[in-house]
Amino acid sequence: MYPIVYRKGGFVFRSLQFVLGNETFFEGLRQIVRECHYTSCGVKRIQEIFENVSNQDLDWFFEEWFYSAKVPDYEVKNFTIVQNNGKYLLNFEIIDRNNFTMLLEVKVETEGRGTVKRIWIKGKARITIECEGKPLAVILDPHEWMINENKEYQINGVKIVVE
DSSP states (O other): OHHHHHHHHHHHHHHHHHHHOHHHHHHHHHHHHHHHSSSOOOHHHHHHHHHHHHTSOOHHHHHHHTSOSOOOOEEEEEEEEEEETTEEEEEEEEEETTOOEEEEEEEEEESSOOEEEEEEEESEEEEEEEESSOEEEEEESTTOOSOOOOEEEEETTEEEEEO
16 A cells, blocks of 8 residues: 555555546646745645636545545445447446546457546446447556545456556
8 A cells, every 4th residue: 555655646646537537627727836935835725726727616536635645445336247249338337446537538449449537436426338349358547547445357258457
């Protein structure tokens, strides 16, 4: 757990970038540099700046990421695959054991063309993804936008990876 907490700071801002998008995130950083260049800004002020530039209430994000040592701990459950007319329909739940609210990318690698879907996890979420080819792997957070508990296992012959 300690190595995760040590690296968490940089990942928190990367996660915020993922949630807000590049334009809004970098506008917030520019505002922080302008305002906090010659003075100290605490986390509350940084939150206010990002809330102002995004027009969003980010209390949920800052409570989870700045005021807790926990990180998401994702698990895939109730995984089913139905094949119909050459297509595959995947149904599954993603559960976060630490009950985070977070935007999450889910990538399904297939024999053919894979797919990436963005979903909101609020402790858990039910996912349905249709694929052209046979699913080989389901990867949660494939671009490593956040720090989380990494793991790898198999369900129904499909590799499940949490990056």
